[in-house]
Amino acid sequence: MNFENILTETNNGITQITINRPTKLNALNKDTIQELHEAFKAADKDKSTKVIILTGSGEKAFVAGADISEFANFSEEKGGKLAAKGQKILFDYVENLGTPVIAAVNGFALGGGLELAMACHIRLASDNAKMGLPEVSLGVIPGYGGTQRLPQLVGKGRALEMIMTAGMIDAETAKNYGLVNHVVTQAELIPLAEKMANKMMRNSSVAIAKAIKAVNAGLEEGKNGYKTEIKQFGKSFGTADFKEGTTAFLQKRTAEFPGE
Ligand code: COA
Numbered sequence: 001m002n003f004e005n006i007l008t009e010t011n012n013g014i015t016q017i018t019i020n021r022p023t024k025l026n027a028l029n030k031d032t033i034q035e036l037h038e039a040f041k042a043a044d045k046d047k048s049t050k051v052i053i054l055t056g057s058g059e060k061a062f063v064a065g066a067d068i069s070e071f072a073n074f075s076e077e078k079g080g081k082l083a084a085k086g087q088k089i090l091f092d093y094v095e096n097l098g099t100p101v102i103a104a105v106n107g108f109a110l111g112g113g114l115e116l117a118m119a120c121h122i123r124l125a126s127d128n129a130k131m132g133l134p135e136v137s138l139g140v141i142p143g144y145g146g147t148q149r150l151p152q153l154v155g156k157g158r159a160l161e162m163i164m165t166a167g168m169i170d171a172e173t174a175k176n177y178g179l180v181n182h183v184v185t186q187a188e189l190i191p192l193a194e195k196m197a198n199k200m201m202r203n204s205s206v207a208i209a210k211a212i213k214a215v216n217a218g219l220e221e222g223k224n225g226y227k228t229e230i231k232q233f234g235k236s237f238g239t240a241d242f243k244e245g246t247t248a249f250l251q252k253r254t255a256e257f258p259g260e
Pocket of ligand 1: 023024025027064065066067068069108110111112134135138
């Protein structure tokens with residue numbers, strides 16, 4: 001696939017997607033959002049991809065937000081449509097992907113950038129990373145799920161402080177808040193993401209997809225997470241991965257999951 005704003009590379013079960021607009025600090029314009037949708041969709045379908053790593057190019061930014069120059073003169077209606085489409089094709093899409101997505105936050109993750117990292121299943125950060133939702137400083141509110149996912153991850157009080165002050169927190173604070181799982185140097189960031197991906201790859205990808213579904217259901221309005229868990233748990237018993245996983249354990253050997 002030919003992309004203008006992102007780079008993709010697949011090696012040893014990992015697809016790395018890199019947002020590649022470094023002169024604009026990887027800000028998310030419309031085309032980038034569309035390309036990311038296509039890249040995530042393709043990686044999720046590709047049987048050779050077991051884990052996706054998302055990062056930003058350059059040493060300064062993961063993503064410095066939605067591209068402000070694109071929406072500065074939007075009407076109410078256009079603003080609403082922008083958020084609705086973005087949430088559907090990228091932010092909700094990534095969160096509900098069956099393939100695990102690790103965000104490697106390598107610098108500024110602001111506005112839509114932090115919202116994108118929060119839509120990923122796991123966040124790792126480099127020690128220079130800075131995170132925030134500065135939208136109210138522009139007279140707007142987070143529109144790509146930030147008002148929902150930030151309180152889920154850090155609690156309502158901390159989320160409202162970040163949103164209402166429009167301030168940035170550093171990587172260590174983000175770790176203390178539970179917003180990122182680990183903080184390492186920039187050079188160690190992708191190797192750490194790969195190490196984590198390799199650990200995931202030893203497990204059943206089918207079971208992982210079901211676990212993502214059950215965890216997400218508990219946070220989704222109108223869904224009962226416990227019921228989803230029971231359903232997905234039951235369905236696991238019909239999979240070849242379950243047969244292989246339990247048989248390998250009883251035979252005291254390493255499982256070779258067929259991914260079915
Ligand atoms: N949308 C569009 N362009 C952006 C952008 C965004 N969200 N964030 C950065 N850029 C562009 C800048 O306009 C600049 O482009 P130019 O060189 O053509 O003028 C380039 O990226 C570099 O940014 P600059 O502001 O010069 O870098 P800096 O190191 O001085 O500051 C930030 C870095 C992240 C503090 C600053 O760019 C910033 O505040 N960005 C906006 C963050 C934001 O409000 N995001 C939420 C959007 S809803």
